[in-house]
Amino acid sequence: DQQVKQNSPSLSVQEGRISILNCDYTNSMFDYFLWYKKYPAEGPTFLISISSIKDKNEDGRFTVFLNKSAKHLSLHIVPSQPGDSAVYFCAASVGSGGSNYKLTFGKGTLLTVNP
Amino acid sequence: DAGVIQSPRHEVTEMGQEVTLRCKPISGHNSLFWYRQTMMRGLELLIYFNNNVPIDDSGMPEDRFSAKMPNASFSTLKIQPSEPRDSAVYFCASRWGQTNSPLHFGNGTRLTVT
Numbered sequence: 001d002q003q004v005k006q007n008s009p010s011l012s013v014q015e016g017r018i019s020i021l022n023c024d025y026t027n028s029m030f031d032y033f034l035w036y037k038k039y040p041a042e043g044p045t046f047l048i049s050i051s052s053i054k055d056k057n058e059d060g061r062f063t064v065f066l067n068k069s070a071k072h073l074s075l076h077i078v079p080s081q082p083g084d085s086a087v088y089f090c091a092a093s094v095g096s097g098g099s100n101y102k103l104t105f106g107k108g109t110l111l112t113v114n115p
Numbered sequence: 116d117a118g119v120i121q122s123p124r125h126e127v128t129e130m131g132q133e134v135t136l137r138c139k140p141i142s143g144h145n146s147l148f149w150y151r152q153t154m155m156r157g158l159e160l161l162i163y164f165n166n167n168v169p170i171d172d173s174g175m176p177e178d179r180f181s182a183k184m185p186n187a188s189f190s191t192l193k194i195q196p197s198e199p200r201d202s203a204v205y206f207c208a209s210r211w212g213q214t215n216s217p218l219h220f221g222n223g224t225r226l227t228v229t
Contacts, residue, residue, distance in 0.1 A: 032215055043119070043206050043220030044158075051215075089158065093215075101146065102171070103218065105158040 023090030140209030
């Protein structure tokens with residue numbers, strides 16, 4: 001049973017446009033969400049996170065939106081750049097303090113930004 | 116900051132052989148994680164250490180898998196005997212503290228068992 005789902009295996013956008021990556025979750029106990037970016041032959045790197053007490057978090061070109069009622073989050077990249085081409089993983093955890101170590105990952109979305 | 120260092124980067128072995136994967140976490144980080152990535156199941160947590168002590172090994176697939184962390188700067192994941200279904204990319208990750216600090220991943224070990 002996949003608790004974190006990224007239903008689009010791939011996404012292609014033009015440079016300068018907006019990229020929107022989506023993630024759905026089924027476990028209503030999840031209260032902390034993260035996005036990781038992964039280049040080929042490298043490990044995932046942390047991109048941005050959001051707590052369930054917020055519905056938006058912004059960091060430069062990257063914004064994450066959380067819709068708790070729909071159990072849905074999205075990552076917006078504006079403007080998209082060719083260097084953003086990578087696999088993006090959505091992840092979620094339950095609880096705070098020492099209990100939230102267990103991240104549940106989606107299977108990832110391959111973003112390709114075309115020049 | 117050298118990041119999380121994993122070795123080897125690639126390992127090809129025959130079924131039945133013992134495989135040992137190694138990890139050096141970032142200095143000062145007190146939590147260490149081993150993940151496995153496959154096409155079918157994505158990224159799965161195998162085991163979590165905090166202050167060198169295994170806290171959760173519920174993700175370890177079976178007794179053929181074992182992990183140790185003899186000190187704060189080194190961990191191993193061993194598979195004995197290895198099977199073709201163990202073929203995957205194995206990632207080590209570390210972080211400081213127990214709160215929502217992000218994980219820092221190594222570049223992984225791609226294991227192929229023939």
